[in-house]
Amino acid sequence: MRIKICGIKRVEDAIMAAYCGADAIGLVVGQKHNSDDFIDKDLAQKIVKECPPYISPVLVTELDDAEEISNLAHKIGVTSIQLHSDCTVDSIISLRKILPHIKIIKNFHVNGFEVIQAMKPFESVVDAFILDTLDLANDKVGGTGLVHDWNISRSIVKKISKPVLLAGGLTPENVGEAIRFVKPFGVDASSGLKDCDGFKDEIKLINFICSAKYEFFKVRDPSLKN
Template identity: 30%
Template sequence: MITQIYSIQTAEEAIACVEAGVDRIGVAIDTGIRLPAQVNEEKCREIFTAVGDKVVKVLIAVTKTGEDVYGPLSRLRPDVIHICGNEFFATPEFVARAKKICPGVEVLQAIPMTGPKAIDEAVHFAEFCDMIILDSVDPKIAGIGAAGVTHDWALDAAIVRKVKCRVILAGGLGPDNVAEAIRIVRPWGVDSFTKTSDRMPDGSTKKNPEKVHLFIKNAKEAAAELGL
C-alpha cells in the first residue's frame, strides 16, 4: 500500500512528509488555471530537489491541452505526471510523447467519481495509463480533486476489481477514515490533501505533520491486516 500526500508547497513540508514515511509527494504546478496550493515552476523544482530520490515525485497538472504539459515535464523531470483537468485528459498519444520527453515517467489519470459512468471511464484510461486515481469533484474547483469530500466507495471497489492497472483512492481521505476506505476498496494506494492540511486564516493550506503521520500509520496498518 503506497501513501501519497498532496499538495506540497514548500521544501520544508516535503521533508516533513518524507520523515513521516510517505511514499509519494505531489506538487500542483501553476499552469494559469487557478488551483488550491499551486506553486510556480521554480518552487516546484526546489521541492523536488529537496527530497531527491527519497520519495516518488508527482507533478500535478491541470491544463487545457497536452502541449501545456510537455514543457514543465521536460524541465522538472518528475517520476509521475498526474493529469486531472476538466478539459484535457490523457490519450495514448500523450502517454507515448510524455515518456519520450521524460524517459521513465509514469502517467496517472484522474477519474471523476460522479456516478456509475466512472467505471467505464476508469476501464478506458486503464488501458493505456500506468495508474488511475479515483477522486471526488467540487464544481467550484478547476479540475478533478481537492474537493475534501468522500464519494461512493462501492464504485471504487468495483473499479479495482475490474481494471488491471494500479488504482489510487482519493477524495476526502484522512487519518479518521483511511482504514475503512482501504478495507472497502482495497486500492493499490491512498491519497490525501485536504484532511492532512490545516486551513489558514487567509484561506490557504499548510501541511499538518501530525495528521500526515497518522494518515500513513493508519493506512499501513489497515493494509497490513488485509495483506495488501
C-alpha cells in the same frame, strides 16, 4: 500500499512527509481550475531538489497539451505525472513518446458506475489511475475534501487492470475504513492533512500514514486483525 501526500507547497512539508513515511509527494502546477494548492514551477523545482532520497515527486497538473506538460515535468524534475485534465488517449500516447521513462497516472472523478467504461480506453496507455471527487460548485477538480461513493471505487479496483489509487476527502480518521472497503493500490490525501495555515500538519500526517499502513497490513494478513 503506496501513500502520496498531495498539495505540497514548501520544502519543509516535503521533508516532513518523507520522514513520516510517505512514498510520494504531489506538486500542483499548471492551473485551469480553483485550488489553494497551486505553486509555480520554480518553487516546485526547488522542492524536488530538496527532497530526500526514496520519495517520488509527482507533477499534478490540469494542463492537457503533451508538449507543455513534458516541458514542465522536465524543468521541475519529477518522476511521475498525474493528469487532472480532459486529455485524450492520443495526447497521453504523445506524452509517452516525449517522456518514455516517466510514470503517468490519470485522474477520474467518481460520479457513477459509468466511469468504469470511461476508464477502459486509458488502461493501455497509463501506469495507474487515481479516483477523486469533483466539486463543481467551487470549480475544483482535486483537493476538494469531498468523499465519493466507495462502492463505485471498490468496483473499479476489481474491474480495472492497472493499479488504482484512492483520493477524495481522505483523513486520518477515515483512511483505514477506506482501505478496508476499497482495497486500493494506494491512497492520496491533501486537504484532510492541512493545518489552519494551509500547510501540512505533522500530527495529521503521522496519524494518516500510520493508519494507512497498519490497515493495509491487516488487509494483507488477516492474522493481524485480532
